[in-house]
Amino acid sequence: MLCDCGKVQVHIMNMQRSGGRINVHCQSKDDDLGFHVVEYGDEYSWSFGANIWGSTLFYCDVQMINGDLTWYHFDAYDGIRDFFRCWWHCRWMIFQNTQYLFGYDEGTGGKINIRCQSKDDDLGYHIVKDGDVYSWSFGANIWGSTLFYCDVQMIIDDITW
Structure with a gap:
């Protein structure tokens, strides 16, 4: 792969304590990344070039594969919020029964x-x-x-x- 310079990387990690799988569906206004099944301990990730206006937004829906049919929605990357929060490398960790979370893994x-x-x-x-x-x-x-x-x-x- 050539240089990923200037690209933002987003990671969604399945950290459920029960060891279950999750369904993940992420998209922006322009790109639908499709549905992905993420096993316990694994992650789904993608990279993209954020626009210069800071208005890039990727949002995701997550469903626990444990009989709960509820989809939880969150903004995985918001250019205004995340430019200084996680710069070019944003990581989300999904825990069982935790709809809202904040994961920090920047290595600083x-x-x-x-x-x-x-x-x-x-x-x-x-x-x-x-x-x-x-x-x-x-x-x-x-x-x-x-x-x-x-x-x-x-x-x-x-x-x-």
Whole structure:
């Protein structure tokens, strides 16, 4: 393969504790990457050139292959959000019963400070070191409107971004 210079790489890793498989379907406005079955411990990845306006968006739907027919949706790469968050190498780790997660694996030796909360729950501040993952589980409300949001600070060489 020739140089992948300037390309963004996105990895989606299956880290379910039960060892089950996941279905993954990712796409952008212009590219449908199709459906992929990812075994436990494996990953699905792709690379692409982000546009100069920062508006590149790839989103994915993930389904646990364990009888649960629910598809979970997340933005795997958002040019505005991810340019400084993961630069050219973004990694997502999918855990069982965890619809929302943030995985950090950049190899910089840095840390991130995460504070996640919903209308009813404040999960507090958590320091996540390079290669570690912070995740949580929760029961969604009956209306399907449960929403968690997270504030994330990147800390590299004691400099906070």
